[in-house]
Amino acid sequence: MPALRVAIVGTGNIGxxxxxxxxxxxxxELVGVAGIDPASSGLRRARERGYAVTHDGLDDLLERVxxxxxxxxxxxxxxxxxxARLLADRGIMSIDxxxxxxxxxxxxxxxxxxxxxxxxxSLVTCGAQATVPIVAAVGGxxxxxxxxxxxxxxxxxxxPGTRQNIDEFTTATADALEAIGGAPSxxxxxxxxxxxxxxxxxxxxxxxxxxxEPEAIEAAVAEAVSGxxxxxxxxxxxxxxxxxxxxxxxxxxxxGAGDHLPAYAGNLDIxxxxxxxVAALRAEDRG
Amino acid sequence: MSAxxxxxxxxxxLRDGSHAIAHQYAVEEVETIAAGLDHAGVWAVAVGHGDGxxxxxxxxxxxxxxxxxxxxxxAAVARRARIAVAILPGIGTRADLEDARDAGASVVRVSTVxxxxxxxxxHLRLARDLGMTAHTHLNTAHLLGPSGLAExxxxxxxxxxxxxxxxxxxGALLTDDVRRAVAAMRAALPPEVEVGIHEHNNLSLAVAxxxxxxxxxxxxxDTALAGLGAGAGNCQTEALVAVLERMGIDTxxxxxxxxxLADEVVRARVMQRPITVDRLTATMGFAAVPAxxxxxxxxxxxxxxxxxxxxxxxxGERKVxxxxxxxxxxxxxxxxxGRHRSA
Numbered sequence: 001m002p003a004l005r006v007a008i009v010g011t012g013n014i015g016x017x018x019x020x021x022x023x024x025x026x027x028x029e030l031v032g033v034a035g036i037d038p039a040s041s042g043l044r045r046a047r048e049r050g051y052a053v054t055h056d057g058l059d060d061l062l063e064r065v066x067x068x069x070x071x072x073x074x075x076x077x078x079x080x081x082x083x084a085r086l087l088a089d090r091g092i093m094s095i096d097x098x099x100x101x102x103x104x105x106x107x108x109x110x111x112x113x114x115x116x117x118x119x120x121x122s123l124v125t126c127g128a129q130a131t132v133p134i135v136a137a138v139g140g141x142x143x144x145x146x147x148x149x150x151x152x153x154x155x156x157x158x159x160p161g162t163r164q165n166i167d168e169f170t171t172a173t174a175d176a177l178e179a180i181g182g183a184p185s186x187x188x189x190x191x192x193x194x195x196x197x198x199x200x201x202x203x204x205x206x207x208x209x210x211x212x213e214p215e216a217i218e219a220a221v222a223e224a225v226s227g228x229x230x231x232x233x234x235x236x237x238x239x240x241x242x243x244x245x246x247x248x249x250x251x252x253x254x255x256g257a258g259d260h261l262p263a264y265a266g267n268l269d270i271x272x273x274x275x276x277x278v279a280a281l282r283a284e285d286r287g
Numbered sequence: 288m289s290a291x292x293x294x295x296x297x298x299x300x301l302r303d304g305s306h307a308i309a310h311q312y313a314v315e316e317v318e319t320i321a322a323g324l325d326h327a328g329v330w331a332v333a334v335g336h337g338d339g340x341x342x343x344x345x346x347x348x349x350x351x352x353x354x355x356x357x358x359x360x361x362a363a364v365a366r367r368a369r370i371a372v373a374i375l376p377g378i379g380t381r382a383d384l385e386d387a388r389d390a391g392a393s394v395v396r397v398s399t400v401x402x403x404x405x406x407x408x409x410h411l412r413l414a415r416d417l418g419m420t421a422h423t424h425l426n427t428a429h430l431l432g433p434s435g436l437a438e439x440x441x442x443x444x445x446x447x448x449x450x451x452x453x454x455x456x457x458g459a460l461l462t463d464d465v466r467r468a469v470a471a472m473r474a475a476l477p478p479e480v481e482v483g484i485h486e487h488n489n490l491s492l493a494v495a496x497x498x499x500x501x502x503x504x505x506x507x508x509d510t511a512l513a514g515l516g517a518g519a520g521n522c523q524t525e526a527l528v529a530v531l532e533r534m535g536i537d538t539x540x541x542x543x544x545x546x547x548l549a550d551e552v553v554r555a556r557v558m559q560r561p562i563t564v565d566r567l568t569a570t571m572g573f574a575a576v577p578a579x580x581x582x583x584x585x586x587x588x589x590x591x592x593x594x595x596x597x598x599x600x601x602x603g604e605r606k607v608x609x610x611x612x613x614x615x616x617x618x619x620x621x622x623x624x625g626r627h628r629s630a
Contacts, residue, residue, distance in 0.1 A: 148344055148345050148346065150346050150611075150613045152611060152613075152614075155402060155403055158403075158406075162406075163403075163405050163406050164405075164408070164409060165409065166376045166377050166406050166409060167376070167380045167381055167409060167410070169377075170377060170378075170380055171380060187344055189344070189346060189377060189378050189610070190377040191377055191608065191610045191611055192377070192400065192403045192406065192608075193400075193606070193607070193608050193611065194400065194402040194403065194430060194606075194608070195605070195606035199605075202617075204346070204613035204616075204617070206345040206346065208345075238617060238621075239617055239620040239621055239624065240620070240624065242616065242620060247345070249616060251613070251616075251617050
């Protein structure tokens, strides 16, 4: 089966981390990398590794490289809409890692199957990637009335996109808890912690639930955790879930794979890992 | 407030004080206190959930009344005083701020961890777009020295913040720290941008630190009647006013009205547990843990049968910041199950 031919748009930290993960994925073949900054170290690295590269953006890459099946957009919310149009015009699938939120939101273990044919999908936020699977899993065995999440990330892993648009982060994450996680109402909180050495990304999921068997909830949470850990190996349960008085509290931490981004940046790793996971599933579909 | 006084008092009994009563203010209490503060001549009355707009949550606690009702109640009785609200980016959103403005708030304090001032720029711009006076609370201020705080202040002032507060969330700053920080901020900021001080009394220094800040050029002070606030409380309004008057500084507010409000209303009817430097709050100042964690720590210690001080010290070692209340449960659960290995 021929590998899926993929391109990466954006040569910052996320784009560079994606490169390492794509290289490790057998069904994906990296055929081009587009940036806009000739001095970017990510672009230099891509060139050194022998990929077709350009610093004139996606338009130029599309001129030079034929037969791209799928592109990852790791640029910015502002740049994404134009990229999405360019890709859609050529029938190239796109996976959006920016906060633009144009395509349907996807959290791989929960709803990727529903969007297998979508020309474009959005990965929402790292907070959504880390918490929606837990909400959906508990929702599968008990009535969830309300979901609330607190995602704490190291300051050093919070890029300008997050810092300038923190309101969009909280609202997009809360929307995903409802739309994909299935909670009728939800709230999302994000905290930046500047501690040095940097903390790992950690998430607390609070759920108000109807009648349930605590053992069933624990089992569902454990299964959800291993579902995410299948593609984000550093995703793990913190303390055992607390279940009392109609409230479930689940704590998960995310350690990154340390590809290009440091291991504490689990919040970025879970985004790049989810992106590659979606692409790998597309490759399987095609094969 | 007299026209001659450069000092502007923001009384936060109805916002930070909310932490001390698990955000359970009744509308009638808000009306009485806001009316009294207005009569006493404070510049602004801060109102709302202790963790700011939109903080009604499992993480921070559910209030008895939504922010909008309490803001409207205070705005209805305030003749001269402005109504101030706090918003923490990452917790409160645009919709919350619009609601607060519509309910009668006209001053916003955008509060970020002092090292993360740039995450507040979006909300500062939003406040100004809504026609509100925008100030910044640089919280967990013990994390930065004078030059770091001055740099953060410069960043938010450029984005339109008209006042920048040093917020000693853990009550961990020493008087010299405050003096040097205010002086550095004063030197870095244009003259029209004010410096403010917001203290917690965990090390019994809130009034002394606030008075020192004023001596160094701070013109905005956050205070609370009877000190009602998170941890060992805020800088006590009526005590600071007495100190400043003794220092020869015209505060423009009426001491006797404030004393009556503090004793007859706040102590007699609102305060549920003593606002004091005891072994828990003193440990918070010592270990540099945000004062807002106090009641959450007490509950977690009860739930897991632990000494609350052990939880506080461990939280301090993990360098927690304002907003991380979920860490309390995490640390307590770990200690209780023995996963925690330190002493």
